[in-house]
Amino acid sequence: xxxxxxxxxxxxxxxxxxxxxxxxxxxxxxxxxxxxxxxxxxxxxxxxxxxxxxxxxxxxxxxxxxxxxxxxxxxxxxxxxxxxxxxxxxxxxxxxxxxxxxxxxxxxxxxxxxxxxxxxxxxxxxxxxxxxxxxxxxxxxxxxxxxxxxxxxxxxxxxxxxxxxxxxxxx
Amino acid sequence: xxxxxxxxxxxxxxxxxxxxxxxxxxxxxxxxxxxxxxxxxxxxxxxxxxxxxxxxxxxxxxxxxxxxxxxxxxxxxxxxxxxxxxxxxxxxxxxxxxxxxxxxxxxxxxxxxxxxxxxxxxxxxxxxxxxxxxxxxxxxxxxxxxxxxxxxxxxxxxxxxxxxxxxxxxxxxxxxxxxxxxxxxxxxxxxxxxxxxxxxxxxxxxxxxxxxxxxxxxxxxxxxxxxxxxxxxxxxxxxxxxxxxxxxxxxxxxxxxxxxxxxxxxxxxxxxxxxxxxxxxxxxxxxx
Numbered sequence: 001x002x003x004x005x006x007x008x009x010x011x012x013x014x015x016x017x018x019x020x021x022x023x024x025x026x027x028x029x030x031x032x033x034x035x036x037x038x039x040x041x042x043x044x045x046x047x048x049x050x051x052x053x054x055x056x057x058x059x060x061x062x063x064x065x066x067x068x069x070x071x072x073x074x075x076x077x078x079x080x081x082x083x084x085x086x087x088x089x090x091x092x093x094x095x096x097x098x099x100x101x102x103x104x105x106x107x108x109x110x111x112x113x114x115x116x117x118x119x120x121x122x123x124x125x126x127x128x129x130x131x132x133x134x135x136x137x138x139x140x141x142x143x144x145x146x147x148x149x150x151x152x153x154x155x156x157x158x159x160x161x162x163x164x165x166x167x168x169x170x171x
Numbered sequence: 172x173x174x175x176x177x178x179x180x181x182x183x184x185x186x187x188x189x190x191x192x193x194x195x196x197x198x199x200x201x202x203x204x205x206x207x208x209x210x211x212x213x214x215x216x217x218x219x220x221x222x223x224x225x226x227x228x229x230x231x232x233x234x235x236x237x238x239x240x241x242x243x244x245x246x247x248x249x250x251x252x253x254x255x256x257x258x259x260x261x262x263x264x265x266x267x268x269x270x271x272x273x274x275x276x277x278x279x280x281x282x283x284x285x286x287x288x289x290x291x292x293x294x295x296x297x298x299x300x301x302x303x304x305x306x307x308x309x310x311x312x313x314x315x316x317x318x319x320x321x322x323x324x325x326x327x328x329x330x331x332x333x334x335x336x337x338x339x340x341x342x343x344x345x346x347x348x349x350x351x352x353x354x355x356x357x358x359x360x361x362x363x364x365x366x367x368x369x370x371x372x373x374x375x376x377x378x379x380x381x382x383x384x385x386x387x388x389x390x391x392x393x394x395x396x397x398x399x400x401x402x403x404x405x406x407x408x409x410x411x412x413x414x415x416x417x418x419x420x421x422x423x424x425x426x427x428x429x430x431x432x433x434x435x436x437x438x439x440x441x442x443x444x445x446x447x448x449x450x451x452x453x454x455x456x457x458x459x
Contacts, residue, residue: 086194
């Protein structure tokens, strides 16, 4: 019953998809879209990716992977390095510990959970950024950004769910 | 395998704590060891620059297409507007020619040495800040193209920012709207000096204005050239009073549509660097 090489390669390829999607969304987050006012409030795609995969396939999204994805995001968008890394590692751990609550339930439960996580992430990012710059920062952009993120979650979750089904459930 | 399970849980807990601490460590490090962190970030951005360059092209192409379609819709109005503007500009051109020849004549009278022409590099924007609290962009030119830290980034309408780090093939530009940006400026009409301080909003604030400054809405704001980072006289924007008594500036550059920027090497014309022989003191001063 030893799997053939092509089988094993196939499995490896499937297993790197979640992490690769994470990196892809980091790049998507950093390129310009030329939509007036969009840049500062663009949804946090990476947060959605980390949350979704931490709930469904925590084994394919290790904390080290998440840490480096967050760090890459910080570096590419020019944020204080470490902020997104810390927040995403935290989100992964929370989502993973609550995974049982979300798996197999209706999508609304997952969405509700993501809303809470986004709220907490926004608050932490705001506090950390303010401490980093040692000045009070207008929280309005992060409130808008997190609202957009929660609003966009169903679309991305649908894409992720399809990917999840195609890659891991019908094998 | 069963024996290893508790150890695995312990390891995961440890990894979580370790990674959180590492993230905070990096944050602190970037505050104290700015240069090291900057160097690492620059290398990372450099590595990803070609990918971002490719990824950003469809968005840019779509933007251009939208602009073209919009342009087609109001082609007639635009044509009339341009014809009027052309008439007005022809008058200005005449004035500019007259002043240029007059200027040349006066310069030759004074034996004036013109400052060398500044060099500029045209670059494409390949990343803008997706963060809620950052206003910076990455362009697809770096050290190999002559980009240096401190160069002014200019778009057609005026000053956009300055180069903060230059990698081999990419460079990061801090926009004048970022919370870390401070630009010494001059109110064009009143010649009052001030500092243009970004606060992550679309309109940076004018700080350190003299108490008796007489500025009003619509006054044009230009770089003063103090501090030697920016050349004097670059257009920035117009004064807009905001509700809380703070004077703000509406930048000429539309940061949402920033697709190309020009990086101007001002170090070559910096007044700090002495150029040519020192000025000769007036003769009567020497004889005194």
